[in-house]
Amino acid sequence: MKALRRESIVYGALLLLLALVLGQLGFFDPTRLSRGVVNLITFSKDMIPPDVTILPLAGRALFETVQMAFAGTFLGFLLSLPLGILGTRTLFPPPFVLTVRVIVGVIRTIPSLLWAVLFVIVVGLGPLAGTLALAFYTVGYLAKLYAEFFEGVDPEIVEAAKGVGANRLHLARFVIWPESANSVLSQLLFMFEYNIRASAILGFVGAGGIGFYMQAYLNTLSYQRLATLLMMIFALVLAMDLLSTWIRKRYLPTT
Amino acid sequence: MRSPAAVRAHDVWFTYGSPPSAGWVLRGISLEVPQGCFWAILGPSGAGKTTLVKILAGLLTPHRGEVEVLGLPIEQGRIPQHLRQKIGYIPQQLGLVRGLTALENVLLGSLGRNTGLLPVLGLFPKADVKRAMEYLELLGIAHKAHEKVFRLSGGERQRVAIARTLLQGPKVIFADEFVSDLDLLRAGQIIETMRHFVKRDGITFLLNLHEIQLVQEFADEFLILKEGTIVYQGEARSLTMSLFQEVLEYHGESSPSCAVGALGNRVDL
Ligand SMILES: Nc1ncnc2c1ncn2[C@@H]1O[C@H](COP(=O)(O)OP(=O)(O)OP(=O)(O)O)[C@@H](O)[C@H]1O
């Protein structure tokens, strides 16, 4: 009974907090909200009909976006595997593992758009910067997750392999990898889906892909062209989600 | 006429916590297993059987006391590779890699001597592959060699684990109740097979076992472990249900005899 009462108090307090924050953010300002609705309607009207003459140009940019997502995810994945292994306590001593995890943690704190800005400064405008940004962002995310998967492998299996005198490379190849491959690949697909979406906006800071045109059309108020871009991105993201769901169902059954 | 000891423990103390505060799981275990003998370790749940076997196999480090396997001391969990290879260990859940085939799992037993990069690429010496297949053949599961382990039955998996240990070529095998999931008949078959191989190759075999009948039939000697101490040691032939009961009761176990009767010869304490 007491626990239940305490629970309701906590939920109530959380709702109150939400209301407070919303108020501060301007959610209870009726004039702004009604103006917003009107603007949204005009904005939508301005987008119709979408300007399809830009299709060839947008198609090329979209292809570049996919290329960036593919290369960035793949590179990040290739780096995440060894980093994940090095961050696994069942294989390496705690101080070493801690160092690796701190490095990965630092990489993870930087959002992908900030990576993009950094790499635009370092390697210049274009898709190379975007690809590197996605690769680093992927490492921060996947390396942590993979270390957790690898550590989650049944310790008895690891022990049995250590018992025959297997070295760390063997453990990684014959125990850790086969026992966690499904979750590892499944997360890789999620990461690719995410990177497709992320790479669509990297062009805002000049890091290549379709985002560059999105920003240009926004700035010049060419909403009909923008509409075409949005529809193409929508189709791409939907197709990729469907594809990766299908691959997961077909090839990576969760056991 | 006793052969030299293959496994020796002297005054071994162990706890999973930090020593003074936490209770001891093992309190002063000493034992000496002669080479080529098959010893069974019995005892109620939580007595410390798994812990003892892991310490003897060098997978856990005791807080006090000495362990010697094949005349070599096991110190700080650091075991020289050549000794590591001579010690086989079969955990209770077998420790097989589910996503690899039966044959691949057996070949894992050879990793102690195949240390290079080639095995990583899936290339094992022909001689090892041949012997792995021979063991699978002898154990009657050669037709399942290329089947993934997660598709095998419990009994088939046990045979894979045995083949893996045999391919390792150990002089001592420690096994932790790895037949306890099987019914008495099948468990008996597995132990008999195991006994055949260890006797043939002169391997010393220590096994945690619940079933008194199996101990009687196949082991040479038995120990009873209770609350971290060895409370009885005797010849396996002399082990009876009533002896086991008496020992545990004498050491403070209260177990109504009617419950034991209902369970037949199986002792799940
Ligand atoms: N990893 C661990 N951490 C902490 N305590 C443990 C751990 N493993 C075992 N123990 C404790 O040590 C004691 C002995 O455990 P052990 O597994 O050796 O018993 P056992 O004789 O093998 O029992 P069973 O017949 O149930 O397998 C138990 O009280 C158990 O709770």
Ligand SMILES: [Mg+2]
């Ligand atoms: Mg146990």
